[in-house]
Amino acid sequence: MAQTSRAKPEKMARLDADAWMAAAFDALAQGGIDAVRVEPLAKALDITKGSFYWHFADRRALLEAMLGAWTEGRIAAIREQAMTRGAPEMVLGDLADLYTRHANLRGLTIELAIRSLARTDDAAARAVRRVDRERLRHVGALFGALGWPAAQAQERAILFYSYLFGQSLLDPKAVPAAARDEAIRALIAAP
């Protein structure tokens, strides 16, 4: 995926669009959307900012390329998940871990920054819509496999993602691990 972490690159004579995107995702994860700016990125890549405009029309085009890469990465990830043939409780538990364990802090931060953007930016809103549709369909199917009738399975899928995102918006100190695990256990429980 495009937002894989990487060490600050040593000076390279030539870059491609992916190198700019990787640096941009780094900046997004570390400083929010406000940190995704051409000149700071050029400085981080040790190249002139003028060269940015060979790869992208402007800052807006970079943002849209990032949204595209993020959308495709998330959809590919959920489809891969859908392939795994584990017990639905296990798959759901793994998904919950993705949003609550530290291992994916970077991915979570990027996702929340994009969802925040989506409140005022149409392209970001479209990206979120596509990802949500795919995820809710997949997770809804998992709850169906757990034994919930279709309508409740969809409600549970919404509840599941709502809880995971919402929890990550609260002050971490306000959410004891035990309360979080108990909530997830209850969400995943078979009917």
Add this chain to the structure above:
Amino acid sequence: MAQTSRAKPEKMARLDADAWMAAAFDALAQGGIDAVRVEPLAKALDITKGSFYWHFADRRALLEAMLGAWTEGRIAAIREQAMTRGAPEMVLGDLADLYTRHANLRGLTIELAIRSLARTDDAAARAVRRVDRERLRHVGALFGALGWPAAQAQERAILFYSYLFGQSLLDPKAVPAAARDEAIRALIAAP
């Protein structure tokens, strides 16, 4: 509260810090944190940007004043809520409405922008922490009054806010009103 909506002010000879803050909250609600910038605000207020620096040391000071105003406003609101002597189900239902009905779209957007900032900004993280502590205490007490033992009442309070915030991060089209109402009903149900 500082973030009350107001019509674009006609040209006034003199402004105070509150006028700048009001314009800043307008910008925050409409364009996100990236839109809270000195020169655009000056343009909206029809005044020179130089005058901004009479009221605030710099853009950062404006952001921190906004965080302070937001924190105080939210804490005052929750304390006022705590005074109302209605049935806990009713009070919780009203709170849920605040985060899901359109009437408070502006307040919700501002809150989500601040929570997004809090992921990369310490002052914003502190503001969120103070507000969360106050709200979770209040809502935890309401669940206690509903009949939940203290530990579960706290878990429910966390679940309650997590769901409300999380739901507002999903694509609105993905969350049918019926699913949302059903989830809130289940959250508020007595044990």
Add this chain to the structure above:
DNA sequence: ACCTGAACACCGTTCAAGT
């Protein structure tokens, strides 16, 4: 095919001077 360097516009910041 990709980058540099210089130019210009825009916005954050400072400050002396105005009222």
Add this chain to the structure above:
DNA sequence: ACCTGAACACCGTTCAAGT
């Protein structure tokens, strides 16, 4: 007590010229 206007630095954007 609050604002203007000019100055300067920083960053987005353009583009002719380099490799």
